[in-house]
Amino acid sequence: MGFREHILSIVIFLPLVGVLLGSFINKENKIAIKWFTLIVSLVEFIISLYLVTWFNTSSTSMQFTEKYTWIPAYNINYQLGIDGLSLLLIMLTTFLTPLVLLGSWTYIKNREKEYYLWFLVLETGMIGVFASLDLILFYVFWEAMLIPMYIIIGVWGGPRRIYAAVKFFIYTMFGSLLMLVAIIYLYFAYHAQTGSYTFDLLKLYNLSLPLSTQIWLFAAFALSFAIKVPIFPFHTWLPDAHVEAPTGGSVILAGVLLKMGTYGYMRLAMPLFPTAANAFLPYIAILAIIGIIYGALVAMMQPDIKKLVAYSSVSHLGFVMLGLMALNIQGVDGAVLQMINHGLSTGALFMLVGMIYERRHTRQLSEFGGIAKTMPIFATIFMIVTLSSIGLPGLNGFVGEFLILMGSFFAKPIYAVFAGTGVILGAVYMLRTYQKVFWGKITNKANEELKDLSPREIIVMIPILIMIVWIGVYPKPFLNIIHNASESYIQYVKPSTVQINSQQTSSSQVLERSK
Amino acid sequence: MYSNVYINYNAILPELIIGVTLFIAAVIDAFTNNKKWFVGLVTLIGMGTGIALSIYLWGNKFISFSQMVSLDEFSLLLFITVLIAGFITVLVSLKYVDSIESDAGHFYLLLLSSILGMMFLVSATNLIVLVLALELMSLSIYPLVGFTRDRLTSLEGSMKYLILGAFATAFMLYGIALIYSTLGTTNFYTIANVLATSQNMTANIVMMAGVAMILIGFSFKVALVPFHAWTPDAYQGAPAPITGFMAAAVKAASFAAIIKVLIVVLNTFQIPVSEAMWWLSAITMFLGNVIAVVQKNVKRMLAYSSIAHAGYIVVGLVPETPYGMSSAVFYLISYTFTIVGAFAIITYLEKNDGTGTEISDFSGLNNTHPMLSILMTIFMLSLAGIPPTAGFMAKFYVFSSAIKNGYIGLAIFGILTSVISLYYYLRIVYAMYFEEPETKTTLPVPVGISVGLLISLWGVIQLGILPADIMNLAVQSIQSLIH
Numbered sequence: 001m002g003f004r005e006h007i008l009s010i011v012i013f014l015p016l017v018g019v020l021l022g023s024f025i026n027k028e029n030k031i032a033i034k035w036f037t038l039i040v041s042l043v044e045f046i047i048s049l050y051l052v053t054w055f056n057t058s059s060t061s062m063q064f065t066e067k068y069t070w071i072p073a074y075n076i077n078y079q080l081g082i083d084g085l086s087l088l089l090i091m092l093t094t095f096l097t098p099l100v101l102l103g104s105w106t107y108i109k110n111r112e113k114e115y116y117l118w119f120l121v122l123e124t125g126m127i128g129v130f131a132s133l134d135l136i137l138f139y140v141f142w143e144a145m146l147i148p149m150y151i152i153i154g155v156w157g158g159p160r161r162i163y164a165a166v167k168f169f170i171y172t173m174f175g176s177l178l179m180l181v182a183i184i185y186l187y188f189a190y191h192a193q194t195g196s197y198t199f200d201l202l203k204l205y206n207l208s209l210p211l212s213t214q215i216w217l218f219a220a221f222a223l224s225f226a227i228k229v230p231i232f233p234f235h236t237w238l239p240d241a242h243v244e245a246p247t248g249g250s251v252i253l254a255g256v257l258l259k260m261g262t263y264g265y266m267r268l269a270m271p272l273f274p275t276a277a278n279a280f281l282p283y284i285a286i287l288a289i290i291g292i293i294y295g296a297l298v299a300m301m302q303p304d305i306k307k308l309v310a311y312s313s314v315s316h317l318g319f320v321m322l323g324l325m326a327l328n329i330q331g332v333d334g335a336v337l338q339m340i341n342h343g344l345s346t347g348a349l350f351m352l353v354g355m356i357y358e359r360r361h362t363r364q365l366s367e368f369g370g371i372a373k374t375m376p377i378f379a380t381i382f383m384i385v386t387l388s389s390i391g392l393p394g395l396n397g398f399v400g401e402f403l404i405l406m407g408s409f410f411a412k413p414i415y416a417v418f419a420g421t422g423v424i425l426g427a428v429y430m431l432r433t434y435q436k437v438f439w440g441k442i443t444n445k446a447n448e449e450l451k452d453l454s455p456r457e458i459i460v461m462i463p464i465l466i467m468i469v470w471i472g473v474y475p476k477p478f479l480n481i482i483h484n485a486s487e488s489y490i491q492y493v494k495p496s497t498v499q500i501n502s503q504q505t506s507s508s509q510v511l512e513r514s515k
Numbered sequence: 516m517y518s519n520v521y522i523n524y525n526a527i528l529p530e531l532i533i534g535v536t537l538f539i540a541a542v543i544d545a546f547t548n549n550k551k552w553f554v555g556l557v558t559l560i561g562m563g564t565g566i567a568l569s570i571y572l573w574g575n576k577f578i579s580f581s582q583m584v585s586l587d588e589f590s591l592l593l594f595i596t597v598l599i600a601g602f603i604t605v606l607v608s609l610k611y612v613d614s615i616e617s618d619a620g621h622f623y624l625l626l627l628s629s630i631l632g633m634m635f636l637v638s639a640t641n642l643i644v645l646v647l648a649l650e651l652m653s654l655s656i657y658p659l660v661g662f663t664r665d666r667l668t669s670l671e672g673s674m675k676y677l678i679l680g681a682f683a684t685a686f687m688l689y690g691i692a693l694i695y696s697t698l699g700t701t702n703f704y705t706i707a708n709v710l711a712t713s714q715n716m717t718a719n720i721v722m723m724a725g726v727a728m729i730l731i732g733f734s735f736k737v738a739l740v741p742f743h744a745w746t747p748d749a750y751q752g753a754p755a756p757i758t759g760f761m762a763a764a765v766k767a768a769s770f771a772a773i774i775k776v777l778i779v780v781l782n783t784f785q786i787p788v789s790e791a792m793w794w795l796s797a798i799t800m801f802l803g804n805v806i807a808v809v810q811k812n813v814k815r816m817l818a819y820s821s822i823a824h825a826g827y828i829v830v831g832l833v834p835e836t837p838y839g840m841s842s843a844v845f846y847l848i849s850y851t852f853t854i855v856g857a858f859a860i861i862t863y864l865e866k867n868d869g870t871g872t873e874i875s876d877f878s879g880l881n882n883t884h885p886m887l888s889i890l891m892t893i894f895m896l897s898l899a900g901i902p903p904t905a906g907f908m909a910k911f912y913v914f915s916s917a918i919k920n921g922y923i924g925l926a927i928f929g930i931l932t933s934v935i936s937l938y939y940y941l942r943i944v945y946a947m948y949f950e951e952p953e954t955k956t957t958l959p960v961p962v963g964i965s966v967g968l969l970i971s972l973w974g975v976i977q978l979g980i981l982p983a984d985i986m987n988l989a990v991q992s993i994q995s996l997i998h
Contacts, residue, residue, distance in 0.1 A: 071983045073990070074915075114885075136911075140902035147896065150941070154949045162949050166941060173901075173937055177930040184915045185923065 007050060008064045008080040011090065012127045014044050015097075015120035022120070027113040034105055037116035041098040044123070048094040055087055057480045060488060062133060062202065070137070074187075075197045079134040084485040085266060085336055086130040088478065089259055092343045093126045095463070096255045100248040103351050103460045107247050107358055108156055115156055119248065122148040126256050130263065135183045135199040138268075139176070142260070146172055149249065149257065157244040164237075164244035171237040175224035182220035186272070189213065205271055205492060214276035221269035222280065228261030231284070231321060232291035235314050242310035247354025250306070254313050254350060255343035262320045262339055266332075266485075270324070271492035278495055285325040285408075289418045291318030296425035300432070305356075305363045308433060309349045312389065315422055316342045322419055323404035327494050331407020332486035333479055338400030340478070341471065345388040345397060348464045352382050355457055356437075359450050365433065370442035374450045379438045381453070381461050386434050388468045390427040396471035526579035526586045528572065529565050529594050530634045536561025537627040544620035551620045555609050558623040562602045562630070569594040576995060582702055583641045588995035590638040592844065592988055593771045597633045600764040600851050601626060603970055607859040608756040609963035614867060615663070622662060626760070629655035633768035637775065642691045642701040642729075645772060646684065649736070653680050656765060660753040666869050672745075672752025679745040683735030690728030697722045703779045710781075726781065730788070733776075736769040737825045740799040750818030755865045755872065758814055759858025762821045763851040770828055770847055774840050777832065778996045792833050793925060799826030800932040807939050813861060814872045816939055817854070820898060823936060824850055830929055831913040834920035837993050842912035844989040849897070849905035849978045856971030857894040859964050860887055877943055879952025887960065888947040890968055895940040897975050900933055905978035912986065 003010070018040035025032050055063060062081030070078045082090065101119060108115045125145030132138035146169055154165035183199070190207050191197050198204065209217070227234045238258075242250050270277040295315030302308040320342065323335025355378065356371075357363050372379035384395070391397035401423060409416035442448055453461070471478055524531065540557045547553060569591045578585040605623065612619045632652030639645040657680065661673025695701055697719060698709050731742065738746040750758045781788065803823030810816035828850075831843030864880075865871045881888040897906035910933070914926045978985055 070981075071986070073983060073986055114881075140907070143902050143907070147892075147901070150944075151948055154945055162945055165945070165949075166938070169941060170934065170937055174931075174934045177934060178927070180911075181914070181918065181923070181927055181930055184911075184918045184926075187915070188919050 004050075004054065004064075006066060007047070007054075008066055008082065008131050011044065011048050011051065011094070012080075012124055012131060014047065015040060015123040015127075018044075019117045019120045019124075022113075022117050025113065027111075030112045033113045033116055034101075037120060038098055038101050040120060041094070041101055041123070045094040045098055048091060051082070051087055052091065052481075055084075055481065057084070057484065060484045065133070070134075074136075074199070076136045076199050077134050078137060079200060080131045080137075081133045082131055083488070084481040084483065085263065085489075086485075087481060088336065088340050089130045089256070089263060090127050092259070092340055093123060093130070093256050095467075096251060096343065096347055097123050099347075099351070099460050099463060100251050102456065103251070103354070104246070104248040105456065107354060111155065115152070115246075115248075118148045118151055119252075122152070122252065126252075126260075129260055133201045135186075135201060135204070135268075137199075138201075139180060139183060142176060143173075145257075149253065152249040153241060153245045156246040157249070159244075160240070161244045164240040167237050168241040171227055171234075175227040175234075178220040179224035182217045186217060201268070201272075207272075209273070209275075211275045211279070214273040215279065218269060218273040218276035218280060221264065221272070222284070225261040225264035225269055226287075228264065229258060229317050229321060230261065230314065231287050232294050232314065232318070233287075235291070235295075238314065239307055239310045242313070242350075243304065243307050247350060247357070250310075250350040250354070251347040254310075255347035258313060258317055259339045259343060262317065262324065262335070265321070265324055266336075266489055271489060274493045274495070277493055281325050281327070285322055285412075285415055288318045288321035288325060289415060289422075291315065292322070292419050292422035293318075293425065296422050296429060300425065300429040303365050305365060305433065305437070306350070306353050307363075308365075308429065309346060309353060312349075312426065312429070313342070313346055315426060316346065316389075318422065319401060319404050319419065322408050322415060323400075324489075326404070326407035326411040326415075327490055328407050328410050329483075329486055329490065330403045331411065332489055333482050334400050334403025334405075334407055336482045336486060337396075337471070337475065337478060338404060341388070341396040341400045344464050344467050344471075345385055348381075348385040348461065348468075349389060351460060351464075352378070352385060355453065360446060365436050367444055368437040368447060369444065370438070370440045371447050371450060372438035373442065374447060375452045377453050377458065381458075381465065382438065383434065384465055384468065386430045388472070390430045391423055394469075394472050396468045396475075398472060399475045523577050523579035525572075525575070526577035526584055527638070528586070529569050529591075530631060530638070532565045532568055533561060533598075533627060533631045533634060536564075537624060537631060540620075540627060541624055544624060547620070551612055551623075552609055554620040554623045555605055555612065558605050558627055559602060561627070562598050562605065566595055566598045566602070569598070578640065582704060583644050584635065584638045585640045586638055587992075588988075589771070589775065589844075589992040590634070592848075592992040593637040593767065594634055596767050596848050596851055597630055597637075597764040599970070599974075600760060600767070600855050601630045603855045603859065603967040604756050604760040604764075606963040606967040606970075607759070607855075607862050608754075610961040611754065611756060611862060619662075622659070625655045625659050629653075629659070630764065633764060636768045637771040639772070639775075640703040640779070642694070642703070645776075646687055646691065649687070649769075649772070650684060652765065652768065653684070653736075656757075656761060659757045660749050660761075662754050662757065663867075663869065666752070668748075668869060669752040669754070672749040675745045676749040679735060683732045683742075686728045686735070687732030690725045690732065693721050693725030693728065697725065703776075706780050707782060726788075729776065730773075730791070733769060733773045734795065737766055737773070737828075738822050739795045739825055739829065740802045740822065743799070743803075743822045746822055747815050747818045750821070751812060751815045752869075755814065755858050755862040758817070759855045759862070762817070762854045762858070766821065766825065767847040767851055770825075770843065774832065774843060774993075775996060777835070778837075778840060778993070789833055789835050792829050793922070796826045796829035796833060797925060797928055799823065799829065800929050801826075804932045804935040804939075808935060810939070811875075812873055813877065813943065816874075817857065817861075820936065820939070821854065823932065824898070826932075827910060827913055827929060830917050830922075830925060833922055833925060834916055836916065836920060837997060838990070839913075839916035839920070841986065841989040841993045842909075842916045844992060845912050845978075845982070845986050846909040848985060848989070849909040849975070852971045852974030852978065853894050853897040853904075853906055856968055856975065857891065857898070859967045859971065860891050860894075863887070863958075863960055863964050874942060874946050875953060877946040878950035880947040882952055883957055884960070887968075890972060891947060892944050893972065893975060895943055897979065899937050899940040903976075903979045905975045905982070908979055908982040908986075912982075 065081035068078040128141030299311035323331040388395040391401040635648035663669045734742040807819035897904035900906045900910040
């Protein structure tokens with residue numbers, strides 16, 4: 001029973017233990033609940049730091065593995081393990097959760113106890129998804145995580161919260177149930193080939209199924225994750241969910257939940273069915289590019305800041321998908337880094353929008369203008385985050401987007417050309433928004449007496465700003481963590497010979513790729 | 516053939532316990548005027564003893580009374596299931612029965628006799644015993660459905676159930692007569708032997724008709740579409756604890772009888788049962804879930820949902836493999852725990868005039884009773900098949916047995932229908948959490964209901980997180996039928 005041997009289980013279930021203890025706190029004692037949940041999430045973060053310090057960046061296998069029999073008849077195991085990809089996403093989760101909890105202290109004014117406890121339940125679910133190596137265990141966490149999010153949107157959300165919550169739940173559930181069928185089919189297909197039953201992801205990687213089967217299985221997985229990412233045209237749940245969710249919900253939704261889609265592609269859909277993945281690859285890449293441009297264009301038209309940020313997520317996640325589809329080290333490294341970047345900068349944007357909403361109870365662009373004068377600290381932080389989001393060199397967004405564009409250029413230059421316009425459009429809508437909100441004269445009297453950020457709000461933002469600058473200036477430690485995970489992803493997915501690509505790409509492009 | 520002509524009372528020991536309890540309870544009921552909870556207590560003790568005895572007898576196998584009944588792991592597991600359902604139902608009903616004006620002790624007696632019927636139903640190895648047991652079960656349930664005599668809906672439900680139930684029995688009896696006319700026996704094992712040795716039995720139209728009629732009779736009892744018409748009215752009209760009991764125990768026992776007939780009797784009979792069940796299950800899953808979406812009354816909604824669940828259970832029977840059958844048994848157990856729990860909460864909300872079970876009555880339940888709403892959420896998630904609850908594991912087992920045997924289309928179809936079901940299960944959840952209460956009821960939750968809820972919660976979580984043990988029991992029970 002060593003701490004080190006069970007660290008993943010501890011990280012997964014510590015928040016849940018917090019929920020059990022926290023449920024004994026009287027619900028009228030709001031201060032105790034806030035502090036208790038904050039401390040639990042901070043302890044969680046500190047424990048998760050051990051993962052980073054003990055993580056071996058030169059190892060190519062899964063680390064901190066745990067394996068216990070769960071349902072022997074089906075050979076389902078409680079099997080955990082992480083590589084660099086999971087590690088960073090787990091860190092992102094444990095990093096954002098305390099900030100979200102602290103950031104909600106004044107925003108949430110009813111049923112506080114439930115709110116904070118549901119967030120801890122959510123944290124357990126999210127980390128479980130990233131740490132599971134058994135498909136059924138993965139599925140259990142994947143589904144179980146929906147319920148807290150559903151409740152968070154539905155109870156503490158905006159006016160159309162119930163519609164948004166139900167839409168969110170049914171959309172994601174639809175996709176994941178098809179995935180469940182595919183998981184079970186895969187299980188029997190593995191038995192047909194090898195004579196043994198397993199849901200062990202690492203063993204299933206070695207399966208080679210005929211293309212006709214792979215296509216269906218890949219389609220089921222890909223659809224489920226496409227809804228989660230969301231890839232155009234499966235994104236329609238996202239603006240509703242984001243806009244209606246309370247600030248904390250939006251931050252976690254954008255910061256972590258969307259990454260489960262891209263994580264699913266990288267961990268499951270692509271490496272499990274490489275042949276089908278290669279066949280679908282150009283289409284997914286094109287959808288990703290459509291998402292980049294479409295998301296940006298729609299964001300540009302939004303009168304509501306929160307909706308604007310929501311659509312910008314569609315655009316940013318398009319970049320991540322494009323990077324994954326590039327199948328070269330630059331693209332994939334960039335994609336993983338961009339997952340983290342998007343979590344930080346979009347999470348920060350949602351928090352900032354929430355802070356201004358708390359003061360003015362509106363998010364309409366037209367209601368603002370010139371508030372840089374009344375809220376200088378807010379304006380400064382918003383500027384840094386905006387620049388990070390549009391990818392200014394020296395901040396985190398640049399590193400990710402640059403790597404992705406480079407990778408996609410190596411894969412197919414035309415991809416990079418179109419995706420590049422997304423960067424420009426991103427700058428257009430973000431800067432225009434910034435200008436409308438902060439500069440000019442104060443036209444609306446309500447804006448004249450806005451209070452600047454409180455110390456608590458500044459404390460919430462500072463860790464994110466530090467990370468934004470750190471990744472922007474010195475991304476090497478992050479890329480080191482990512483590297484082996486990216487390599488093995490490419491190794492699984494990339495066809496070893498030119499068997500498939502010969503049909504689709506000309507020889508010059510194959511040459512291009514081999515550089 | 517008839518080697519076991521001697522009478523071995525061990526073969527009906529659990530049934531005897533319930534029978535004796537029924538007798539004692541009847542005497543006590545006759546000599547007490549109020550204090551009906553005492554009758555309930557005796558019932559609980561009897562059922563508890565029955566459960567304990569069934570666990571104790573695990574591993575034994577007796578066939579006795581001239582091969583009329585058998586006691587094996589299959590019947591024992593089903594005894595435990597229906598007894599637990601009955602146990603929780605009695606706990607939940609204690610307050611309810613006391614609140615009825617009339618002398619209501621016979622509520623427990625009827626419950627006991629219906630359980631006695633169920634126990635004989637799952638242990639029957641002769642078609643005649645099967646029908647007798649089915650009737651004992653059904654005739655005890657009809658009056659329970661109409662228990663609140665001053666309520667028209669209750670009587671309507673009872674009447675419909677009675678008439679359609681009588682139809683079902685008529686079908687079955689006719690089917691049995693046809694089989695008897697062909698084979699000259701009603702003994703399960705003899706029929707199976709004749710079927711195994713004789714050629715071309717499938718060409719025998721009389722035999723085919725007989726089997727079909729028996730299956731139709733069962734389809735009525737478990738409410739497969741298109742034989743489901745009685746269900747919504749009976750479920751809505753019955754007192755809430757009885758609705759839960761019907762959904763759990765009556766369904767479990769009837770399904771168990773189907774499974775037993777399929778395995779023991781029709782195992783070697785090459786008829787397209789599988790194909791018929793494919794269609795029945797697909798239509799049932801679809802219609803049950805779709806019609807449930809538009810319901811406003813929770814009891815009626817759960818009635819349609821229970822129809823849909825019958826469809827999911829049939830998915831486990833379609834492949835006609837031992838593993839599929841075991842997964843159906845597992846499904847029955849998990850559904851029992853879940854639905855009895857859900858109806859325990861509905862019992863608490865239901866008023867004596869039958870109102871209080873609309874979806875709007877759940878509004879804001881979280882404000883007044885956070886524990887009840889958490890439990891109801893868990894039960895709804897289990898019905899919807901979301902992990903980590905019993906319902907997920909049950910669906911997982913059932914669908915994986917279908918996929919394993921190549922019924923991928925049925926599995927995908929079933930899973931799509933369960934997406935529809937999410938909508939109405941979540942409606943209850945969002946009524947409880949997202950809506951404000953219309954009237955605040957702050958009546959204390961009766962102890963009986965609390966204990967019943969704890970038992971069902973334990974079942975739902977145990978089967979959801981550590982399903983392996985119970986699944987093992989299900990597999991053993993099916994194996995005990997195959998020998």
